[in-house]
Amino acid sequence: MTASSVGKPLDRVDGRLKVTGTATFSAEVAVANVAHAVIVGATISKGKITALDVGEAQRVPGVVAVLTHLNAAKVPGADKPTEMTDKVVQVLQNDAVLYDGQPIALVVADTLEHASHAASLVKATYAAEAAICEMDKEIGAGFAPKAAPGRPPPDSNRGDIDAALATAFARVDATYTTPCENHNPLEMHATIAVFQGEDHLTLYDATQGIFGLRKRISKAFDLKPENVRVISHFVGGGFGSKGSAWSHVFLAAMASRATGRAVKLSITRQQMFAFVGYRPQTIQQVTAAASKDGTLVALRHEVTSATSRFDTFAEPSANVTRMLYACPNVKTSHRLVRLDVATPTFTRAPGEASGSFALESALDELSYSLKMDPLALRLKNYAETDPDEKKPFSSKTLRDCYTQGAAKFGWSKRKPEPRSMRDGNWLVGFGMATATYPSRQSAASALARVKKDGSAQVLAGSQDIGTGTYTIMTQIAADALGMSVERVHFDLGDTTFPETPVSGGSQTASSVGSAVKRAGMAVRTKLIDLAVKGKGGPLNGMSAEQVDAEAGVLVSKQDRTKSDSYEAVLARNGLDQIEEKIDEKEKAERKDHSTHAFGAHFIEVKVDPDFGEVRVSRVVSAFAAGKILNRKTARSQFIGGIVWGLGLALHEHTERDPRTSRVVTKDLADYHVPVHADVPDMDIVMVDEVDPYVNEIGAKGVGEIGIVGVGAAIANAVYHATGKRVRSLPITLDKLL
Amino acid sequence: MKPFAYSRETGLDHALARGKEDGVRYLAGGTTLIDLMRLGVEEPSTVVDLRALPLRDIKADGDGVQIGALATNTEVAYHPLIAKAYPVLSEALLSGASPQLRNMASVGGNLLQRTRCSYFRDPSSPCNKRMAGSGCPALDGYNRSNAILGVSSSCIATHPSDMAVALLALDAVVHVRGGGGERAVPMGDFHVAPGSTPAVETALQKGEIITHVTVPASPFAQRSHYVKVRDRASYAFALSSAAVALDVSGGVVKSARVVLGGVATKPWRATEAEAELVGKPPTSMSFDAAGAAAVRGAVPRTHNAFKVELAKRTVARALRDLVGKA
Ligand SMILES: Cc1cc2nc3c(=O)[nH]c(=O)nc-3n(C[C@H](O)[C@H](O)[C@H](O)COP(=O)(O)OP(=O)(O)OC[C@H]3O[C@@H](n4cnc5c(N)ncnc54)[C@H](O)[C@@H]3O)c2cc1C
Numbered sequence A: 001m002t003a004s005s006v007g008k009p010l011d012r013v014d015g016r017l018k019v020t021g022t023a024t025f026s027a028e029v030a031v032a033n034v035a036h037a038v039i040v041g042a043t044i045s046k047g048k049i050t051a052l053d054v055g056e057a058q059r060v061p062g063v064v065a066v067l068t069h070l071n072a073a074k075v076p077g078a079d080k081p082t083e084m085t086d087k088v089v090q091v092l093q094n095d096a097v098l099y100d101g102q103p104i105a106l107v108v109a110d111t112l113e114h115a116s117h118a119a120s121l122v123k124a125t126y127a128a129e130a131a132i133c134e135m136d137k138e139i140g141a142g143f144a145p146k147a148a149p150g151r152p153p154p155d156s157n158r159g160d161i162d163a164a165l166a167t168a169f170a171r172v173d174a175t176y177t178t179p180c181e182n183h184n185p186l187e188m189h190a191t192i193a194v195f196q197g198e199d200h201l202t203l204y205d206a207t208q209g210i211f212g213l214r215k216r217i218s219k220a221f222d223l224k225p226e227n228v229r230v231i232s233h234f235v236g237g238g239f240g241s242k243g244s245a246w247s248h249v250f251l252a253a254m255a256s257r258a259t260g261r262a263v264k265l266s267i268t269r270q271q272m273f274a275f276v277g278y279r280p281q282t283i284q285q286v287t288a289a290a291s292k293d294g295t296l297v298a299l300r301h302e303v304t305s306a307t308s309r310f311d312t313f314a315e316p317s318a319n320v321t322r323m324l325y326a327c328p329n330v331k332t333s334h335r336l337v338r339l340d341v342a343t344p345t346f347t348r349a350p351g352e353a354s355g356s357f358a359l360e361s362a363l364d365e366l367s368y369s370l371k372m373d374p375l376a377l378r379l380k381n382y383a384e385t386d387p388d389e390k391k392p393f394s395s396k397t398l399r400d401c402y403t404q405g406a407a408k409f410g411w412s413k414r415k416p417e418p419r420s421m422r423d424g425n426w427l428v429g430f431g432m433a434t435a436t437y438p439s440r441q442s443a444a445s446a447l448a449r450v451k452k453d454g455s456a457q458v459l460a461g462s463q464d465i466g467t468g469t470y471t472i473m474t475q476i477a478a479d480a481l482g483m484s485v486e487r488v489h490f491d492l493g494d495t496t497f498p499e500t501p502v503s504g505g506s507q508t509a510s511s512v513g514s515a516v517k518r519a520g521m522a523v524r525t526k527l528i529d530l531a532v533k534g535k536g537g538p539l540n541g542m543s544a545e546q547v548d549a550e551a552g553v554l555v556s557k558q559d560r561t562k563s564d565s566y567e568a569v570l571a572r573n574g575l576d577q578i579e580e581k582i583d584e585k586e587k588a589e590r591k592d593h594s595t596h597a598f599g600a601h602f603i604e605v606k607v608d609p610d611f612g613e614v615r616v617s618r619v620v621s622a623f624a625a626g627k628i629l630n631r632k633t634a635r636s637q638f639i640g641g642i643v644w645g646l647g648l649a650l651h652e653h654t655e656r657d658p659r660t661s662r663v664v665t666k667d668l669a670d671y672h673v674p675v676h677a678d679v680p681d682m683d684i685v686m687v688d689e690v691d692p693y694v695n696e697i698g699a700k701g702v703g704e705i706g707i708v709g710v711g712a713a714i715a716n717a718v719y720h721a722t723g724k725r726v727r728s729l730p731i732t733l734d735k736l737l
Numbered sequence B: 001m002k003p004f005a006y007s008r009e010t011g012l013d014h015a016l017a018r019g020k021e022d023g024v025r026y027l028a029g030g031t032t033l034i035d036l037m038r039l040g041v042e043e044p045s046t047v048v049d050l051r052a053l054p055l056r057d058i059k060a061d062g063d064g065v066q067i068g069a070l071a072t073n074t075e076v077a078y079h080p081l082i083a084k085a086y087p088v089l090s091e092a093l094l095s096g097a098s099p100q101l102r103n104m105a106s107v108g109g110n111l112l113q114r115t116r117c118s119y120f121r122d123p124s125s126p127c128n129k130r131m132a133g134s135g136c137p138a139l140d141g142y143n144r145s146n147a148i149l150g151v152s153s154s155c156i157a158t159h160p161s162d163m164a165v166a167l168l169a170l171d172a173v174v175h176v177r178g179g180g181g182e183r184a185v186p187m188g189d190f191h192v193a194p195g196s197t198p199a200v201e202t203a204l205q206k207g208e209i210i211t212h213v214t215v216p217a218s219p220f221a222q223r224s225h226y227v228k229v230r231d232r233a234s235y236a237f238a239l240s241s242a243a244v245a246l247d248v249s250g251g252v253v254k255s256a257r258v259v260l261g262g263v264a265t266k267p268w269r270a271t272e273a274e275a276e277l278v279g280k281p282p283t284s285m286s287f288d289a290a291g292a293a294a295v296r297g298a299v300p301r302t303h304n305a306f307k308v309e310l311a312k313r314t315v316a317r318a319l320r321d322l323v324g325k326a
């Protein structure tokens, strides 16, 4: 057998391109005769545009067009989403303003400088109406969202929670809140739209889903899907915000059609806070109750999240409560309130990140009521099978995460009393929380091809949003093809390649990886067949089972001196190449299993007793996520998730002016994320786990689980350090003074 | 960004002549100016680059030190004449921004940096400082980072500089050149509270150029310290800061400086706090009393009320650390 590449910490195959600045991101693609577009955003949050003065803007030299609702073409599909990731977009179709920063005009010019200057000269007059953004005041108007197709229902109820609560020994009732958070990947959303004639469109777009984008745009513009090509070779982070086609993509296409030119539209950092989604604010009520020995008898988790006036995205924060612990009586619900704000969307671990803050904080509170170690409480209520789906787990190695993580962290040194540990002047606290994330798989296709020079080309639509998709797919393909990674070229990011799902829900490795593996294996099988059954050659006449593939050479298992290279097989049979395309479906065994990755965070914080400044001083996190495809890129995903969790716990919050509903904190000076000085070294434990059911490659996906539970682990550590329970994120120092 | 003309002047008199024209802005490191131009808050028609002027030296000045207006924040912070003799200045500079920004930012520009009030930085929002008479949305809007001292009903914007807080504690003097020649403005008179004219932030007249800053020798300069409290470990403006300096002899405080940052509309000298300290032994009790005195008269609002307690503690802690350090 070829030495396996999968699992090795292979450096990113695109690493050199990235660090030398030669990876071409969407806005950098060289397109001839490109015009630059800049969006003008509304400066009210609700009302109507009564007048738009574009005269001055049009007089700026180089301006090609100014699109407004008065002259823009109709896009009938704009407000008709059909897929889960589709959004209602605002693309100059009428005079209504629904939120702050909504696009109200688009200026197209020969240079970015001219376009942005002209954009600043567009003058809008409004009939403004009172806009509402204070969620707590609207909570009475909460309504149940419709269940999204293929997604869990908004409400759940098992057992009899009221009866259980009546007899519980210890009980916690608390309200937890999480703020609005904006994704803010390093790369802002960007599109270059190129209409060729009336019915062919090419989009170079920073997207997490080239095929979803193609479907949405082709429908909205009434184009044949095959006439729309989406290309996205590199994406500088998405985190969910790039999973949907937002207004700017439509606008770029409209502008290209209207001007007959290629149009580039890269939104500004301020606009990242306006119309490309965010994690919505939540208010979560949790009741957790246990008997004297710590056995959970009841969990209730009622979630309300905020949404816009025109869309119904609900943050599914309570789903995690349904399955994480073996509790017989569990009731959960999700409600929405409408505000005069832009529409929220998926944000790294949507639901799990925010919901685990509430659930895992409540469990911590319960542990103090019970005078029980927080980790012991989790172990006491370990779910051996999925209590919600009532199925066995495809694999679950959470117990090892708890024990290995706790041992490495030194959890046993925790003194149970809050405010009992110090390091000089600093108060020290330990906190822990469980992490979990569903392991999804969607249908995906891939094509593998071995060429006569003995190299391989492997193609799958897909996207690399910075996670390492290029790298792990190269590794999977190399192993499947029986080749070394150096000879395998994997390419992605083009709708002319085989169809794949959105890079969201931590499903790319699982879905695309399975297809790539099977495509590679299929080509290898064909090559072996040719070697044993085709024209001549040293292996001719053997059975296929007797042949191994090793670094692009077929070898007889019995007599290793007998070998035949891929080049030789192809040449002898007069072939330029051999290829196979595979359409991979969800693995059949998944139906009978619950599929989740698990983990545990152990975190130490130091809190300044005078100022309430919180510093995370140590992190040990253990994860069991099936097969780890590349220890280096996987670690990067875990630590990336944890760093964001640190931001979620301590820093991030988007603030609106309560009187106008306008965003106040709209750049990275006002909207804080962790800087290096906030992030300690992190110790990541990857627990071995073999999962034969989850998918063809046994990998569970590592993109999102890192963030889950970090908010609670830090809040729990802060409580342990200070004796102050903060139930409202982020934990800024004013809450600890 | 509005298109603008750019010129680079090599002589001070030429630059001053240009400065008299309408719509001219001087450029030093550009970390405030270019940022605000991008946002559409500043819209100069001409940018006059000062960086070729010979105003970058840091040198001894009698017993004190003279710092050229174009010296970078980094150069000042690490200069041997500063780091030892004026620790508070070095500490304040190094607590600000990031290394990249400090490498660009100049002393003159730092003194003249504008407030970080989010409404000021958004030209689509009203703001008395940016557009006289348009109103102050921070008063009843989102005001977590705004000031509690030196405020008026027109403006509650915080002065964001760390360096200026330290310079005020050190009795520094700002030297400026204008059409009428040279003037020396004590730090205490350089920044002005908003009152009813929040657009006026300093004593600098139109077209004047800051040439240098002098910092005198003083009995307390060497025993000085800066403490900055912020929302993350680094790269954030102060929620509250304090520059403190003490001259202690015979177990009694002879003279003291307590200056607050992050909580006031200008670098805020807390003379009442200083009075609490002078004539007494430097003890925790008098440090707490100084903290309490420092925030007397504070006007908290919805989101920044915590700054009253925070500033109090910042002063007491800075003094405690200073005495502990010595
Ligand atoms: C992201 C970020 C974070 C920051 N964090 C901090 C922080 O934590 N603490 C802190 O104190 N500061 C912070 N700053 C502000 C920074 O210190 C200032 O932007 C910088 O000091 C300004 O200096 P400059 O030379 O770049 O000024 P410029 O931008 O060049 O000029 C600023 C103003 O001063 C005028 N000017 C400049 N020099 C002269 C002169 N010699 N005579 C007359 N007028 C002059 C210009 O016309 C302009 O109006 C931060 C800035 C940024 C962008």
Ligand code: SF4
Pocket: B115, B117, B118, B119, B120, B126, B127, B128, B129, B130, B135, B136, B137, B138, B139, B146, B154, B155, B156, B157, B198
């Ligand atoms: S506080 Fe000052 S700067 Fe801020 S909005 Fe009010 S007037 Fe403008």
